[in-house]
Amino acid sequence: MDMISNLALGFGVALTIKNLGLCFLGCMIGTLIGVLPGVGPIATIAMLLPITFGLDPVGALIMLAGIYYGAQYGGSTTAILVNIPGEATSIVTVLDGHQMARNGRAGAALGIAAIGSFFAGSVATLVIAALAAPLTRVALLFGPAEYFSLMVMGLIFAVVLARGSVIKAIAMVLAGLMLSTVGQDLETGADRMTFSWPELSDGIDFTTIAMGMFGFAEILRNLESPETRDVLKSKIGSLLPNWEEMKRSVMPILRGTGLGAGLGILPGNGAVLGPFASYTLEKKIAKDPSRFGKGAIEGVAGPESANNAGAQTSFIPLLTLGIPPNAVMALMVGAMTIHGIVPGPQVMEKRPDLFWGMIASMWIGNLMLLIINLPMIGIWVKLLKVPYRMLFPSILMFCCIGIYSVNNNPFDVMITAFFGLVGYAFIKMGFEVAPLLLGFVLGKLMEEYLRRSILMSRGDWSVFVDFVNRPISAFLIAIAVLMLIISFLPAITKKRDTVFVE
Amino acid sequence: MQDGNATSAGEETRGLVKSPQDMFAGLFIIAFGLACLWASSNLSGGRGANLGPGSFPRGLSFLLMGIGGIIVLQALTVIGPRLEAWSIRGPIFVLGSVLIFAATIRGTTLNIPGIGRTDLLPPLGLIVAGPLTLIVASLAADERNWIQTLIFSAAMTAFCILLFKVALRLPIPVAPWAGW
Numbered sequence: 001m002d003m004i005s006n007l008a009l010g011f012g013v014a015l016t017i018k019n020l021g022l023c024f025l026g027c028m029i030g031t032l033i034g035v036l037p038g039v040g041p042i043a044t045i046a047m048l049l050p051i052t053f054g055l056d057p058v059g060a061l062i063m064l065a066g067i068y069y070g071a072q073y074g075g076s077t078t079a080i081l082v083n084i085p086g087e088a089t090s091i092v093t094v095l096d097g098h099q100m101a102r103n104g105r106a107g108a109a110l111g112i113a114a115i116g117s118f119f120a121g122s123v124a125t126l127v128i129a130a131l132a133a134p135l136t137r138v139a140l141l142f143g144p145a146e147y148f149s150l151m152v153m154g155l156i157f158a159v160v161l162a163r164g165s166v167i168k169a170i171a172m173v174l175a176g177l178m179l180s181t182v183g184q185d186l187e188t189g190a191d192r193m194t195f196s197w198p199e200l201s202d203g204i205d206f207t208t209i210a211m212g213m214f215g216f217a218e219i220l221r222n223l224e225s226p227e228t229r230d231v232l233k234s235k236i237g238s239l240l241p242n243w244e245e246m247k248r249s250v251m252p253i254l255r256g257t258g259l260g261a262g263l264g265i266l267p268g269n270g271a272v273l274g275p276f277a278s279y280t281l282e283k284k285i286a287k288d289p290s291r292f293g294k295g296a297i298e299g300v301a302g303p304e305s306a307n308n309a310g311a312q313t314s315f316i317p318l319l320t321l322g323i324p325p326n327a328v329m330a331l332m333v334g335a336m337t338i339h340g341i342v343p344g345p346q347v348m349e350k351r352p353d354l355f356w357g358m359i360a361s362m363w364i365g366n367l368m369l370l371i372i373n374l375p376m377i378g379i380w381v382k383l384l385k386v387p388y389r390m391l392f393p394s395i396l397m398f399c400c401i402g403i404y405s406v407n408n409n410p411f412d413v414m415i416t417a418f419f420g421l422v423g424y425a426f427i428k429m430g431f432e433v434a435p436l437l438l439g440f441v442l443g444k445l446m447e448e449y450l451r452r453s454i455l456m457s458r459g460d461w462s463v464f465v466d467f468v469n470r471p472i473s474a475f476l477i478a479i480a481v482l483m484l485i486i487s488f489l490p491a492i493t494k495k496r497d498t499v500f501v502e
Numbered sequence: 503m504q505d506g507n508a509t510s511a512g513e514e515t516r517g518l519v520k521s522p523q524d525m526f527a528g529l530f531i532i533a534f535g536l537a538c539l540w541a542s543s544n545l546s547g548g549r550g551a552n553l554g555p556g557s558f559p560r561g562l563s564f565l566l567m568g569i570g571g572i573i574v575l576q577a578l579t580v581i582g583p584r585l586e587a588w589s590i591r592g593p594i595f596v597l598g599s600v601l602i603f604a605a606t607i608r609g610t611t612l613n614i615p616g617i618g619r620t621d622l623l624p625p626l627g628l629i630v631a632g633p634l635t636l637i638v639a640s641l642a643a644d645e646r647n648w649i650q651t652l653i654f655s656a657a658m659t660a661f662c663i664l665l666f667k668v669a670l671r672l673p674i675p676v677a678p679w680a681g682w
Contacts, residue, residue, distance in 0.1 A: 168573065170569055188546075192559065216596065216597065392596075396635065397658060400607075400635060401672075405672045405673075413604035417604070454551055455551050
């Protein structure tokens with residue numbers, strides 16, 4: 001079995017003392033920052049990127065993956081103990097998780113979230129290991145036209161799945177693509193839209209956009225709404241769910257894992273749907289749906305498993321096709337590029353140690369999270385009580401040092417402040433910024449593939465929808481168009497609203 | 503398709519612009535598209551099958567203007583949220599503190615045409631930039647406690663120096679005037 005030997009290679013890499021330590025450290029600080037209210041996974045990863053700069057690529061990626069899971073986990077803890085969802089995927093956890101906490105079952109909610117996530121993470125690791133090789137082979141069949149169409153589809157998916165207006169999300173994607181063209185043109189070397197600023201000729205650094213629009217703009221928004229932090233005052237209680245709760249949770253965990261893993265593979269942020277789908281499903285098939293929203297453990301177990309499974313399988317489009325499906329993965333691309341790795345099908349062949357080492361460390365990371373999270377919950381609760389007026393200057397400081405360290409250039413810090421202002425303006429205009437970041441990361445590749453496709457087809461623009469000669473490309477475009485049309489149908493629009501409002 | 507108060511605003515009658523927020527957003531996108539079209543106007547569009555450096559940005563500009571137009575049309579027909587008020591203090595102190603960090607960490611040198619390079623600020627390093635950033639940022643919060651802020655910014659700066667300079671060995675200047 002290829003998969004077994006590959007995983008063995010991976011565990012060989014991941015189980016060295018150094019990499020285990022990095023994985024542990026990543027999980028620790030990922031949770032530490034992720035648990036802070038108002039700091040989601042995107043901001044957490046953006047903030048912690050610089051601490052991986054000094055490491056070798058394998059170590060850096062292992063640590064980053066750890067930070068990612070840690071941030072996800074931390075978000076769930078915040079959702080259960082404080083009535084604040086750190087990000088879209090833990091909105092559902094708040095519904096029943098916080099109610100459980102109010103009913104004195106906070107420990108059980110945290111426990112089942114951890115157990116469900118661990119199980120889901122283990123399954124998802126196997127899914128990645130099993131699917132990576134065949135999908136990579138498929139990816140090698142792709143020419144420039146197919147890649148371009150795939151990215152169009154991914155962006156359309158991201159637009160359809162974003163919160164708020166579809167049209168506005170499209171505008172954000174286009175703005176992101178536009179920003180990616182700033183700097184020297186790869187083919188001709190012409191300076192594009194740099195206004196003769198030498199600092200801009202290398203292009204805009206993705207960390208400046210990410211931290212400005214996510215980190216800084218988020219702080220500005222949080223400062224406006226007076227803090228209503230409802231930290232749990234009562235005791236957390238035993239972390240182990242009782243027998244009755246365990247029995248109730250088994251099936252939701254299994255179903256949630258399946259749903260989350262499946263949706264996470266989709267390009268274009270399918271993972272965000274997992275928790276919603278799982279919650280809706282559990283509520284629908286429950287004997288007594290009225291328990292939901294009042295502290296039903298199924299409403300924590302299912303979505304939390306789906307969340308973690310999706311978080312992990314969303315690595316698949318990145319690792320096999322080199323296409324990040326969401327903003328967090330877009331950050332991972334940036335991190336890989338800093339270490340000189342271009343994500344895509346070639347990584348598995350050229351750097352099997354890195355590829356399989358990272359996959360193995362995903363499982364180890366999940367195990368570590370189970371071990372560190374449960375006993376250390378007391379510390380996380382204390383962290384939740386840090387007042388925001390001390391929190392946000394510290395976040396700002398970390399961001400400043402982080403951005404400065406990317407290129408050791410203060411100019412980047414100024415650009416980030418500018419993007420912070422732009423991000424704040426976007427919030428005020430009702431724009432969601434996640435699609436912009438995705439467009440920005442895909443922009444350079446998209447343009448390159450577009451130009452190559454047109455060159456190869458001798459100027460024939462129908463190459464992308466040529467069902468006879470390029471069926472894969474045409475099929476991908478067809479799906480994208482279909483998704484877009486469906487999203488504008490009034491019935492779906494209404495449903496979409498309720499899904500994201502609920 | 504709108505969020506939040508969109509539905510609750512349904513009963514009241516509005517003038518020509520049904521959704522001020524969307525109106526503003528649409529006009530902004532159109533303006534952005536126009537600005538990019540202007541900024542990329544000096545770039546070659548290539549010929550035939552050979553797309554030039556200007557093709558992609560220009561194509562995007564037109565798409566942006568088109569989408570912006572749709573958003574404007576939507577703002578004229580569908581009732582949506584009003585424009586939210588902008589706060590002044592938050593952006594000034596938060597972004598100001600970031601700019602202060604950028605200006606002080608390695609000093610600022612301006613290249614003024616005719617005069618040449620002029621040192622505006624000497625390199626001050628993290629030991630000065632850190633507390634300054636933290637104190638200015640703290641001014642953005644509603645509550646204020648000077649003693650707490652001072653102690654906190656000193657402690658946080660020390661922590662950052664230990665973490666980033668001593669433990670992680672990032673090449674960030676801490677006290678360049680003292681050679682560190």
